[in-house]
Amino acid sequence: xxxxxxxxxxxxxxxxxxxxxxxxxxxxxxxxxxxxxxxxxxxxxxxxxxxxxxxxxxxxxxxxxxxxxxxxxxxxxxxxxxxxxxxxxxxxxxxxxxxxxxxxxxxxxxxxxxxxxxxxxxxxxxxxxxxxxxxxxxxxxxxxxxxxxxxxxxxxxxxxxxxxxxxxxxxxxxxxxxxxxxxxxxxxxxxxxxxxxxxxxxxxxxxxxx
Numbered sequence: 660x661x662x663x664x665x666x667x668x669x670x671x672x673x674x675x676x677x678x679x680x681x682x683x684x685x686x687x688x689x690x691x692x693x694x695x696x697x698x699x700x701x702x703x704x705x706x707x708x709x710x711x712x713x714x715x716x717x718x719x720x721x722x723x724x725x726x727x728x729x730x731x732x733x734x735x736x737x738x739x740x741x742x743x744x745x746x747x748x749x750x751x752x753x754x755x756x757x758x759x760x761x762x763x764x765x766x767x768x769x770x771x772x773x774x775x776x777x778x779x780x781x782x783x784x785x786x787x788x789x790x791x792x793x794x795x796x797x798x799x800x801x802x803x804x805x806x807x808x809x810x811x812x813x814x815x816x817x818x819x820x821x822x823x824x825x826x827x828x829x830x831x832x833x834x835x836x837x838x839x840x841x842x843x844x845x846x847x848x849x850x851x852x853x854x855x856x857x858x859x860x861x862x863x864x865x866x867x868x869x
Contacts, residue, residue, distance in 0.1 A: 683838045684860040686803050687725070687758060687783045687829035695830075695838060696861060698722050698868050702746055705729045705760055708738045714745060721868045723750040725783060727760035728768055740771065747775045754778045756867050765791050772798075779867045784831055785814065792817040796825050801867060803827035806836055809844055819848050823859045824866075 685695040698721035703712050705727055717723055726746035728739050750757040756779030761768040765787060772780060780800040785792065786808050795802055802821060805828070808814045818826075828845060830836035839853070846853045 682861065683842060683857055684827065684864045685830050685838050686781065686801075686827040686860075686864065687805075687831055689832040690830065690834050690836075692838075696864055698864075700724055700758060702726045702758075703742060705734065705739050705742065706732060708734050708742050714749065717749055717753060717755065720755065722756050722758050722781070723747075723753070724758035725760045726757065728762070728764035728771075729760060730763040730767075732762075740767070743768075743771060744774075747771070747777065750777055751775045756781060758783050760784070769794065769798075772800075778869070781827065781867065783827075783829055784808070785817070786811050787817070788813055789817055789820070792821065796822055799825070801825050801827055801863065803829045804845065805829045805831050806833065806841060809841075809848075815848060818845060823849075823856075824863060827860055827863060 683695050685697045688695065688697050691697050699719065700722045701715045701717050701720035702724040703714060704725060706729060723746050726743050728736070728743060730736065747757060757777055758781045759768060759772070761782055780798070781803055782795055782800060783803040784805055784807065785802040792802060802817070802825060804814070804818055808818065828838070828841055830838055830841070842853045842856055846856045849856065
């Protein structure tokens with residue numbers, strides 16, 4: 660995910676409903692559209708850890724986040740963990756699913772998540788190994804993949820073998836992402852049809868966002 664350094668860290672993404680035959684599930688986007696089913700989210704991004712921002716109002720959000728750890732950034736790791744845990748405590752209390760940002764921090768993210776009783780976990784923008792994915796799936800977590808995921812051969816193999824009931828696709832902050840083209844590419848990887856993939860991911864959305 661790419662964001663400007665001065666961008667707002669507290670954000671709300673809006674869900675749009677439209678006729679089923681025109682709807683794609685875009686589980687994580689900064690550019691909601693009438694042809695996409697996307698959840699509302701609220702949170703302080705780990706990149707903004709040191710800005711001293713307070714947690715937003717989560718009452719109207721479908722999901723808590725995005726939140727997590729980014730060890731590729733020169734940001735105090737203990738402060739990131741504290742912020743992450745603050746989000747997870749809210750998600751546990753409200754029984755809302757959490758969307759997780761994890762960059763070069765998979766082990767720590769998994770360790771911290773294990774301390775909370777969460778209604779759902781989505782690790783977005785997943786670019787990782789088959790072994791990491793299997794650990795996440797075993798816990799019942801969802802993984803979301805975008806166009807960058809398709810550039811990693813090992814992650815393409817994860818997409819190919821991922822349980823369909825724990826799979827999502829996303830455009831993230833890419834305003835030029837053609838969500839239909841992303842569905843077609845992933846459907847080809849999984850040797851299924853775009854329509855079957857679309858239906859499955861909409862079903863996943865309804866399971867995750869209750």
